Amino acid sequence: MNGDLASRQAALVAALVSGAPVPSGFDDRLVGVARRALLRKRADDVRRQWPMLAASFGPAWVSTFATWAETRESRGSLRDGWDLARSRAPLAAAAAAELREREALWAYDGASAPRRRGRVSAAVRMWWARR
């Protein structure tokens, strides 16, 4: 193979993180094993950022997250958990409270990185979130 390392690496990453077909010649089973290991690692990372969200799914957390994430490349564990939480309303009480507090402290439009809100705005929103 000559001169196409960049495109071949991109095709492999796409197969691993966003559900694209496994490039020809690779062992489908082993790439699948690696893909699932990556999803478990992502699920663990999101669990650290969103402990109440993860706990609300109990032992089904990893499979729930993996099903949601297998066609979505990671935007980082903060945003991955956020996107999943917003898509799963109504959430269990503790997970809903966790989401409300994040929404109070950060402005997140779902498309670009969350931005920390101003102190006064955050304080008012936090007061509402905890009522």
Place this chain on the structure above:
Amino acid sequence: MTAAPASYGVGIGWRPEIAGFVAGLPGLRFVEVVAESVRASGPMPPALADLRARDVTVVPHGVKLSLGGAEPVAADRVAHLAALAALFDAPLVSEHIAFVRAGGVEAGHLLPLPRTREAVDATVANVRRAQDGLPVPIALEPIAAVFDWPDDELDEADFITEILARSDALLLLDIANVYANARNRGGTPEALLDRLPLERVAYAHVAGGAENEGIYHDTHLDPVSPAVLDLVAALSARRRPPALLLERDGAYPAAEVLRAELDAIAAAAGYPAVT
């Protein structure tokens, strides 16, 4: 290029969750920090400053440089690693022979390279770019691969040896990765040790793993197995590394269990216990 100047013995990967445990190791001479988890501007975290005050060596270990990527290594990532080396007055830094992103998409983990001339060229070019921006030598770590590329031109030993020779980099030899690759591909791990340039080893990694779906995964979440400890002894019999470092990244066991692992690594390598 010279290897690390002194014998450091057994160290451990510093993580915030086990900072108290690490601080309580009386004989500790060195730790590693994950470069992407530490800020290079401003003062160092107090727990690491305390270790430096005890003259414990701190080695920045990068995981996101993507030296094996087809695109040039990011200058800001190299600058961060360089700033950490200066902050900690580190004798060297380390990274992986792997890629972690392509086409702007993050893989989220270290991925294997095709063992081709083209990949050797790309990796060597990136290592040289990194070396140009670093104040200290870099050690390169071969990874554990769950799968291989279909068109390998070189075997693992030749691939690693050629990258190291052409870039004049040091070797960070992960014994658990050597074990994992031999177990998953078939073959004996000692055969790889016999063909690697062990005189380039700056230090070695040791870690635990677990089998899942018929494949051994280098998890850093499980106990170090007796087979990996045997391989530490086999490596040390050939050429003992100046330092060996236990990597543990979560599911932390009780302190006495971690101490016993450090002692077992020291015993296997013939170094004094640090506990």
